[in-house]
Amino acid sequence: MPSLDKSLVADLPMFAGLGDDDVGAILKEAQSIRYPKGASVFQQDEDAHSFFVLLHGHLRVMKVTPDGQQVVVRFVTPGEIFGIAMAMGRTTYPASALAVVDSVALVWPSPAWPRLVAKHPSLAVNAIQTVGSRLQEAHTRVIEMSTEQVERRIAHALLRLAQQAGRKGEDGIQIDFPISRQDVAEMTGTTLHTVSRILSAWEDQGLVDSGRQRISIRNPHKLFLLAEPPAG
Amino acid sequence: MPSLDKSLVADLPMFAGLGDDDVGAILKEAQSIRYPKGASVFQQDEDAHSFFVLLHGHLRVMKVTPDGQQVVVRFVTPGEIFGIAMAMGRTTYPASALAVVDSVALVWPSPAWPRLVAKHPSLAVNAIQTVGSRLQEAHTRVIEMSTEQVERRIAHALLRLAQQAGRKGEDGIQIDFPISRQDVAEMTGTTLHTVSRILSAWEDQGLVDSGRQRISIRNPHKLFLLAEPPAG
Numbered sequence: 001m002p003s004l005d006k007s008l009v010a011d012l013p014m015f016a017g018l019g020d021d022d023v024g025a026i027l028k029e030a031q032s033i034r035y036p037k038g039a040s041v042f043q044q045d046e047d048a049h050s051f052f053v054l055l056h057g058h059l060r061v062m063k064v065t066p067d068g069q070q071v072v073v074r075f076v077t078p079g080e081i082f083g084i085a086m087a088m089g090r091t092t093y094p095a096s097a098l099a100v101v102d103s104v105a106l107v108w109p110s111p112a113w114p115r116l117v118a119k120h121p122s123l124a125v126n127a128i129q130t131v132g133s134r135l136q137e138a139h140t141r142v143i144e145m146s147t148e149q150v151e152r153r154i155a156h157a158l159l160r161l162a163q164q165a166g167r168k169g170e171d172g173i174q175i176d177f178p179i180s181r182q183d184v185a186e187m188t189g190t191t192l193h194t195v196s197r198i199l200s201a202w203e204d205q206g207l208v209d210s211g212r213q214r215i216s217i218r219n220p221h222k223l224f225l226l227a228e229p230p231a232g
Numbered sequence: 233m234p235s236l237d238k239s240l241v242a243d244l245p246m247f248a249g250l251g252d253d254d255v256g257a258i259l260k261e262a263q264s265i266r267y268p269k270g271a272s273v274f275q276q277d278e279d280a281h282s283f284f285v286l287l288h289g290h291l292r293v294m295k296v297t298p299d300g301q302q303v304v305v306r307f308v309t310p311g312e313i314f315g316i317a318m319a320m321g322r323t324t325y326p327a328s329a330l331a332v333v334d335s336v337a338l339v340w341p342s343p344a345w346p347r348l349v350a351k352h353p354s355l356a357v358n359a360i361q362t363v364g365s366r367l368q369e370a371h372t373r374v375i376e377m378s379t380e381q382v383e384r385r386i387a388h389a390l391l392r393l394a395q396q397a398g399r400k401g402e403d404g405i406q407i408d409f410p411i412s413r414q415d416v417a418e419m420t421g422t423t424l425h426t427v428s429r430i431l432s433a434w435e436d437q438g439l440v441d442s443g444r445q446r447i448s449i450r451n452p453h454k455l456f457l458l459a460e461p462p463a464g
Contacts, residue, residue: 063371066460069379073371087357088364094371117357124356125319125349131363132320138370139295139305139326145377146421147301189378228298 009106013130014053014081017122026116026123030106035059035099041083044096048085050107054078057103058165058177062186063095072186074137075100075177077165081130086110087117088131100177145189153188154198155227158208162217171209171216178213241338245362246285246313249354258348258355262338267291267331273315276328280317282339286310289335290397290409294418295327304418306369307332307409309397313362318342319349320363332409377421385420386430387459390440394449403441403448410445 009015015023032055035041041052041059059076073095076082085093108116117124137160144153158175166173185195199215202208207223209216217223241247247255264287267273273284273291291308305327308314317325340348349356369392376385390407398405417427431447434440439455441448449455 063375065375065379067379071375071378073374084360084364087360088367089361090364090368094368114357118353121350121353121356124353124360125346128316128319128356128360128363129321131360131367132316132322135320135363135367135370136322136326138367138374142305142370142373142377142421143295143297143303145374146303146418147297147299186378189374 009053009055012053012079014123014126016126018120022120022122026120027106029112029116030108033105033107035103035105037099037102039099039103041097041099041103041105042093044094045092048083048091048093048110050083050110051081051086051113052083052108053081053106055104055106058100059097059103060100060183061095061097070186071189072183074134075161075165075179081127084113084127084131087113087124087127100179150188150190150194151198152227152229153190154184154195155223157184157187158215158217159220159223159227161215162220166217169216172218173220174214174216179215180213181210184215241285241287244285244311246355246358248358250352254352254354258352259338261344261348262340265337265339267335267337269331269334271331273329273331273335273337274325276326277324280315280323280325280342282315282341283313283318283345284315284340285313285338287336287338290332291329291335292332292415293327293329302418303421304415306366307393307397307411313359316345316359316363319345319356319359332411382420382422382426383430384459384461385422386416386427387455389416389419390447390449391452391455391459393447394452398449401448404450405452406446406448411447412445413442416447 009027010020010023015026018026035057042050044063054076056078059082061073061076061082062070063073064070076097082097083093144156161175161179162173165176167176181195181199182192185192188195199208199210203210207217207219209218241259242252242255247258267289274282276295286308288310291314293305293308293314294302295305296302308329314329315325376388393407393411394405397408399408413427413431414424417424420427431440431442435442439449439451441450
């Protein structure tokens with residue numbers, strides 16, 4: 001991969017604790033691939049041929065249930081390792097990944113994983129941390145869905161997106177990739193109708209501002225109070 | 233740890249790919265600790281001082297929300313590594329673990345983790361697989377809670393428990409540790425009342441049999457059809 005500046009990727013969490021030479025050797029085995037907006041990176045149940053690091057753009061990871069309902073699992077932001085199904089002991093991808101904007105990823109063939117890890121154990125140590133924080137996030141969602149009203153779940157989902165991919169603008173924090181009300185519905189286990197009703201009410205209160213494929217949080221503090229009402 | 237027969241633990245998934253000498257060296261740093269029924273192994277938000285492998289018994293892992301609601305995250309079965317908060321980049325335990333029956337665990341001090349992994353990279357490779365399969369499980373729960381009616385969620389939860397900890401008996405598959413209707417409610421994001429109503433109906437249909445802290449699946453095939461109704 002001679003075309004990529006090593007300094008761009010040496011700071012990624014997956015390379016923490018590795019020396020420059022090690023990072024160079026690992027990068028040498030990767031290809032850099034462009035995924036135009038709307039392109040599929042991999043499909044659910046497809047053979048897990050590769051693992052990836054997102055360099056630029058945003059991906060939506062989604063899963064379809066046996067009876068055809070779709071759920072947004074998460075969004076991948078730059079710097080993240082993803083598609084490590086094989087490292088997790090699977091032979092196929094458990095979900096699909098799709099570029100929501102023009103995106104670029106580093107791509108390694110899956111069989112390189114065990115060999116790279118044997119040579120650079122820090123890779124595995126870093127991957128556990130990544131998978132571990134996704135596990136925490138998934139548990140948080142389970143808990144929210146078990147215990148919270150839909151309004152609080154939507155507030156939590158927007159705050160998480162703002163933290164992951166927020167860009168400060170004139171009118172608050174904008175979520176820095178195209179996101180629809182349907183996406184929010186699939187992230188919070190509710191319907192498009194309910195999301196629309198709640199976002200409209202929040203717009204009237206000056207909390208958020210949303211349009212086609214666009215959400216801004218105008219008053220993060222008030223949204224936080226909705227997500228985490230003070231006890232007592 | 234001279235009192236423990238190495239052959240008892242050499243087959244554990246966390247030691248896959250390691251030689252006898254390596255396993256011996258890793259075990260030498262562990263203590264074996266007994267947790268009588270009802271004892272706490274660790275508490276949510278407590279300093280993550282140790283990581284563990286369950287040798288015998290069953291643990292309930294649960295999380296309390298800021299407003300005091302409790303959710304069962306999962307049950308730990310023998311052979312599982314748990315409490316690896318530090319490996320996941322945390323300094324505290326994200327949940328509490330409690331012995332639901334008399335249990336025994338191997339216990340390592342958390343600071344041993346990075347050192348053991350540097351020396352035995354297979355440990356990290358195996359831990360990613362464990363954390364990865366928990367992530368799959370958590371996503372499955374998120375998807376069930378997003379898309380399924382409560383009856384299907386309860387059917388799925390019972391089938392998963394039977395797979396994890398089922399013991400074949402005279403009257404079907406018994407879940408091999410004390411489990412209450414409240415536990416099932418906290419695992420499926422519903423109320424005790426709803427679980428009781430559904431389990432009573434299933435008892436009338438000869439699908440399950442349940443008593444105080446005890447659930448048996450009398451007709452796994454029919455329960456499976458409720459969990460995964462044939463398409464079309």
